[in-house]
Amino acid sequence: MENHKVVVVPCSGIGKSLGTVGRVATYKVIERMKPKETRTVCLALLTMGDADALKLVRENPCIAVDGCPAQCSKKNIEASMGKLAHIIIVTDVLRKNRSLKPEGVIELNDQGDKLAEIIAKELSKKADEILHKET
């Protein structure tokens, strides 16, 4: 497979800070850690069945980054028949890092940013593994 990118799709949940943690983690990866190997797509555009968005998730491996066990990103990718390669749930990562107390939706506090950094590293590692398998 050539020129394939891993599509990282955060749920961007807006009620609590966990959706923001997933969103910030995604930008850390697609804009700074792995800009050539990864990208994102508007989840709402995918949900609405936009042809380009559907093509993107069907032809490229996707990682769903969900704020909570409702797993909205995962479910929307599956409903779009996307190539779901991995799932990260922020609450699971938080459970392993209980000392962190993420807060803020408009802007994350430092602890939220630390949690996003941990998730971003996991995403980056996973993206490498997925692309390695595909080549």
Next chain:
Amino acid sequence: MTLATGKVGIICCSGEDLPEGTISRVATRLVLEKLRPDQTVTLCLPLFLAGGEDERAFARVFPTIAVDGCSKKCAEAGTKKFSGKPVATILVSEVMKKYPHLKAKSREKLKPQEMELATKVAEEIAKKVDEILCKTAKK
């Protein structure tokens, strides 16, 4: 399903791929947290598909404003498809036309100029909230 009084729902697109999506999200939170905290409620947009009947009842319970980043209007279309027709839509790209000096470039952390733009969008949402509440109070 009856219409709730005194509260307006706000559903934003949170578009991940465009800076305007981040503006839609921050503007929505500004309304919920600062401008009209007692008059507004929200719901994660992707829950319309992933959630159950309770979530899908949202726009039938609350008169709802969709806040979209661009002309694709995903929040408006998603709300209409899964829940109910929004009573109004605020488009970030339209608000931007009124303030050509304010550009949206960041998808992650907003710079002061982008925060100013988000505040302008939030003020338009708040104005719409007041209009809707005023109309429903008269009924």
